[in-house]
Amino acid sequence: MKTWFIREIWENVASLIIILGVFMLLQPFSMLLYTYSFSLILGGTLGFVVVSHFPSNRD
Amino acid sequence: MKNTLSKSQGLSDRALTWLFVTPTILLLLAVNIYPLIYAISMSFTNFYANKPGREIKFIGLKNYIRILNKEDIWETMQATAHFMFWTLLLQAIIGLGLALLLKRNFKGSDILTTLIVLPMMLSPAVVAVFWTYMYQPQSGIFNYIINYFFNFGEFTMIGDVKLAPWSIIIVDTWMWTPFTMLICLAGLKSIPNYLYEAAEVDRANTFQQFLHITLPSVLPFLLLALLFRGIENFKMFDLVVELTGGGPGSTTELASINLKREAFEKWRTGYSSAFAVIMFVTIFGLGNIWVKVMNKVKER
Amino acid sequence: MSEQTIKQTSPLEPSSFSRKSAAIIIIIYCIISLIPIVWMVMTSFKSANDAVSYPPLVYFDPSLEGWVNLFTQRSRQSQEYLDSLPPPETWYEELVRSRQMVIAGPSRFLGRFTNSLIIGFGSTFLSVFLGSLAAYAFSRFRIPLKDDLLFFILSTRMFPPIAVAVPIFLMYRKLGLSDTHLGMIILYTMVNLSLAVWLLKGFMDEIPREYEEAAMVDGYTRFQAFYKIVLPQAMTGIAATAIFCMIFAWNEYAFAVLLTFSEAQTAPPFIPTIIGEGGLDWPAIASGTVMFLVPVMIFTVVLRKHLLRGITFGAVRK
Numbered sequence: 076m077k078t079w080f081i082r083e084i085w086e087n088v089a090s091l092i093i094i095l096g097v098f099m100l101l102q103p104f105s106m107l108l109y110t111y112s113f114s115l116i117l118g119g120t121l122g123f124v125v126v127s128h129f130p131s132n133r134d
Numbered sequence: 135m136k137n138t139l140s141k142s143q144g145l146s147d148r149a150l151t152w153l154f155v156t157p158t159i160l161l162l163l164a165v166n167i168y169p170l171i172y173a174i175s176m177s178f179t180n181f182y183a184n185k186p187g188r189e190i191k192f193i194g195l196k197n198y199i200r201i202l203n204k205e206d207i208w209e210t211m212q213a214t215a216h217f218m219f220w221t222l223l224l225q226a227i228i229g230l231g232l233a234l235l236l237k238r239n240f241k242g243s244d245i246l247t248t249l250i251v252l253p254m255m256l257s258p259a260v261v262a263v264f265w266t267y268m269y270q271p272q273s274g275i276f277n278y279i280i281n282y283f284f285n286f287g288e289f290t291m292i293g294d295v296k297l298a299p300w301s302i303i304i305v306d307t308w309m310w311t312p313f314t315m316l317i318c319l320a321g322l323k324s325i326p327n328y329l330y331e332a333a334e335v336d337r338a339n340t341f342q343q344f345l346h347i348t349l350p351s352v353l354p355f356l357l358l359a360l361l362f363r364g365i366e367n368f369k370m371f372d373l374v375v376e377l378t379g380g381g382p383g384s385t386t387e388l389a390s391i392n393l394k395r396e397a398f399e400k401w402r403t404g405y406s407s408a409f410a411v412i413m414f415v416t417i418f419g420l421g422n423i424w425v426k427v428m429n430k431v432k433e434r
Numbered sequence: 435m436s437e438q439t440i441k442q443t444s445p446l447e448p449s450s451f452s453r454k455s456a457a458i459i460i461i462i463y464c465i466i467s468l469i470p471i472v473w474m475v476m477t478s479f480k481s482a483n484d485a486v487s488y489p490p491l492v493y494f495d496p497s498l499e500g501w502v503n504l505f506t507q508r509s510r511q512s513q514e515y516l517d518s519l520p521p522p523e524t525w526y527e528e529l530v531r532s533r534q535m536v537i538a539g540p541s542r543f544l545g546r547f548t549n550s551l552i553i554g555f556g557s558t559f560l561s562v563f564l565g566s567l568a569a570y571a572f573s574r575f576r577i578p579l580k581d582d583l584l585f586f587i588l589s590t591r592m593f594p595p596i597a598v599a600v601p602i603f604l605m606y607r608k609l610g611l612s613d614t615h616l617g618m619i620i621l622y623t624m625v626n627l628s629l630a631v632w633l634l635k636g637f638m639d640e641i642p643r644e645y646e647e648a649a650m651v652d653g654y655t656r657f658q659a660f661y662k663i664v665l666p667q668a669m670t671g672i673a674a675t676a677i678f679c680m681i682f683a684w685n686e687y688a689f690a691v692l693l694t695f696s697e698a699q700t701a702p703p704f705i706p707t708i709i710g711e712g713g714l715d716w717p718a719i720a721s722g723t724v725m726f727l728v729p730v731m732i733f734t735v736v737l738r739k740h741l742l743r744g745i746t747f748g749a750v751r752k
Contacts, residue, residue: 086426093419100416101215109211110202113412120419127422147575150656154571158564158587158627165624166590169601176601183604232463235456238448242457248738249464252471254745255734256727257685263706264474264723267716272488275473308467316742320750358749369594372687376706390596397600398692410597421592425585428749 085126092119170414177408184401197408207409209384210392216299217306217374217388218367222360224307229314230356234348236315237322247319251312258309262376265305266292292378298385302374306367314359321355321431322348354431361424365417389413474727477720485716499533500717502526503710504543504725508535543722546704550726552615553700554683557622562676564623565630566668570660572631573638574646584632588747591628595688603693613697621689626679629747633678636748637671638664674740677733684730701726 096115099108145153177197181190201207232250236243253261268276271290280286291301325347333343371390374380380387380395393413397406448456477485481497508530519536522528530537571577572584602621603612611617645667646659654662665672691703705722708715734741742750 090423090426093423097416097420101211101218103212103215106203106205106208109208113198113202113415116416116419120415120422123419123422145655145657147656151571151575151577154567155577155583158568158631159583161564161620161624162587162590162627165602165620166593166598169598169605170593172601172605173597183600232460235460238453238456240453240457243460244738246457246460246464248735250460250467251738251741252731252734253467255681255685255730257687257702257730259687259691259702260685260705260723260726261470263719264470267477267714267719268470268473270486273486273490275469275490278490279469308470311467313745317746317750320742355750358746362746365592369596371594371596372702375691376687390594393596394599394692397596398603403600403604407600410594410600413594414597417592417594418589421589422585425588428747431749 080129082126082129082131085129086123089119089123089126092122095119173407173410173414176404177411179404181404181407182401183403190404193404197405198412200405201409201412206384207389207392210387210389213299213384213386214368214370214388217302217370217386218364220300220303221306221310221367222364224303225311225314225363226356226360228307228311229359230318230352232311232315233318233322233352236319247316251316253309254312256309258373259376261309262305262373265301265377269301293382295382295385298378298382302377302386305377306370306373309373310363310366313363314356317355317359318352321352324355325351354427358424358427358431361420361427365420365424368420369413369417471727471731474720475724477717478724480717480720482710482715482717485720497529497717498526499529500715500721502529503541503715503718504708504721505541506530507538507541508533509538510535541708543701543704543708546699546701547725549615549694549698550684550700550702553618553622553698554680556615556619557626557683558676558679560619560623561626561630561679562634562672565627565675566634566665566672568627568631569634569638570664572635574643584635587628587631589628591625591747595625596692599689599692602689606693613694613699615698618690618694618698618700621693622683622686625686625689626682629682629744630675630679632747633675633744634668634671636743636751637668637675641667671740674737674744677737678740678744681730681733684726 093116096112096117096119099112099115102108178192178194179190180193180197182188236247265276268274269291271277271288271293276291277289280289289297291297291304329347329351330343333347338346369390370388371394374386374388375391375394378386380391384392389409390413393406393409396402396409400406476492476494478500479496479498480491480494481499484491484494484497485500506526511534513534516531516534516536519531522531527537568587572580577583606612606617609617611620641664645663646654646656649659649663650656685702686700687702690700694700694703701722705719705726708718708722710718737744
């Protein structure tokens with residue numbers, strides 16, 4: 076069970092979500108992607124704050 | 135841990151901790167967090183700061199929905215993206231290139247590094263004003279030099295719809311390439327010599343050495359520099375406002391310039407607060423990633 | 435033979451040819467990137483006509499017109515009026531009269547420049563003072579949620595100024611702080627504090643704890659140890675941090691343009707508004723720019739060893 080809460084992995088996941096959201100915010104291709112970009116950024120950021128309190132696998 | 139030593143003398147460490155940290159935290163709470171919470175709460179209303187008598191209504195997520203469905207704002211985001219993409223690309227290539235050259239440690243490289251760094255430390259707004267002078271179609275030195283080499287005939291950087299986005303990219307690249315260069319240089323200097331020595335024993339050629347040793351070691355540093363510049367250019371304001379003011383039309387109207395218009399010219403406070411919150415959350419998210427990269431770099 | 439060819443291309447010991455070609459490319463880049471700065475200084479010594487001539491003049495008769503215009507307000511007068519005046523007493527009056535004008539009074543530039551100085555020094559002092567206290571605590575003591583607090587402090591630096599400007603504007607309006615020196619000092623202190631705390635924590639982490647512990651064995655209190663041992667040791671770091679804070683406050687534009695109008699306006703929003711006859715007075719703007727930027731350039735040269743640390747929040751140390 077403990078292995079599920081490794082900080083490094085989840086931080087990478089959250090980072091990817093944020094980066095995807097930022098890409099959607101800034102891309103010039105689809106209005107729809109732009110519309111939903113902020114939800115992704117917000118979710119990723121809040122997620123990052125939560126998962127960065129998981130124990131690190133180096134401890 | 136070391137408390138035992140001081141327990142009997144003067145203030146306890148615990149008291150001292152609070153004494154030392156509290157002023158900073160309080161000041162940041164008052165001038166930073168309070169305004170932020172204020173902005174968040176305003177973003178759910180239809181508040182206009184220039185109409186004090188008007189009733190303030192709670193309108194839920196309407197501001198956010200409107201911003202995220204508005205073509206104009208999407209366009210300012212695209213202008214920002216165009217600006218970010220080219221500045222980061224150019225600064226990465228030129229900065230890394232300069233760092234690789236400077237690493238060869240020739241005589242006088244210290245003085246040259248200091249000279250190259252100068253533009254970065256200057257006030258962007260003040261520098262931008264001066265660049266508008268250098269961009270003058272006739273008397274401007276920039277246009278003169280370009281025409282001397284390429285002979286385009288008369289052209290104007292700032293007034294032209296196609297060229298204006300490039301006028302800001304050029305100035306930003308001129309200012310901030312040294313930043314990427316400095317950080318890449320620090321990355322290059324952190325590579326231990328024995329890696330190259332081992333590679334030479336293995337008969338790896340220069341290109342292979344670059345690909346397998348130099349590039350992987352310098353990449354986190356480059357990422358750190360680009361993330362930082364990315365955040366800065368996402369919220370870019372001073373340089374562009376003084377250089378083009380968002381024009382011509384709205385070709386160089388970056389997100390924060392649009393935000394300034396909504397907030398301080400149209401006074402749509404609630405609406406612009408929602409916009410501000412969107413920008414803030416984006417930067418906060420990127421900032422988290424930045425700190426992560428920073429910790430990785432620090433371990434070296 | 436083969437050993438030698440390897441040596442020549444090695445990144446460890448570049449050949450003299452590769453060194454020389456690197457030096458040449460760097461020098462070329464350096465010259466290109468310095469053109470705007472050199473041009474700025476040259477323009478500040480041009481006359482108004484020379485500044486807008488085509489093609490741009492590299493050789494010109496130096497004139498102090500720009501500098502005189504920067505510090506004075508002038509009004510155009512008829513030739514008869516000028517003839518009726520007593521002969522000019524000073525060289526700058528003579529210069530202004532030769533342009534068919536008389537000096538009407540000092541310009542507002544010096545006041546704006548002084549505002550920049552007051553706000554810059556005030557906020558630098560405050561942020562270094564508060565920053566070194568907090569940095570010491572973060573460096574030496576156990577603080578609950580230390581990493582979160584540090585990130586919180588750092589993240590305040592990343593706030594886009596425009597995003598917090600609206601609520602700060604409303605708040606300052608209510609408190610009567612808008613367009614005052616105090617208000618701007620508090621604002622810049624807030625922005626600089628995060629840099630100060632992060633940088634100073636790095637510097638203090640490098641000072642061995644043993645020094646303080648030895649002092650405390652000798653009967654110093656913790657506070658005395660901080661004050662008499664750590665602070666003097668961290669002096670270089672504190673000075674570097676102070677200069678960084680000063681440069682930020684000096685260069686800041688977004689808050690200044692939104693929150694100050696006259697009383698506390700700093701130089702960056704003022705310089706673009708220097709207007710001469712028929713548009714912007716470029717030599718005067720160039721003079722103001724030079725006067726404003728030269729101190730920063732001097733500091734940059736002085737600071738070069740700490741530069742990297744300062745601009746990366748201590749992430750990269752040399």
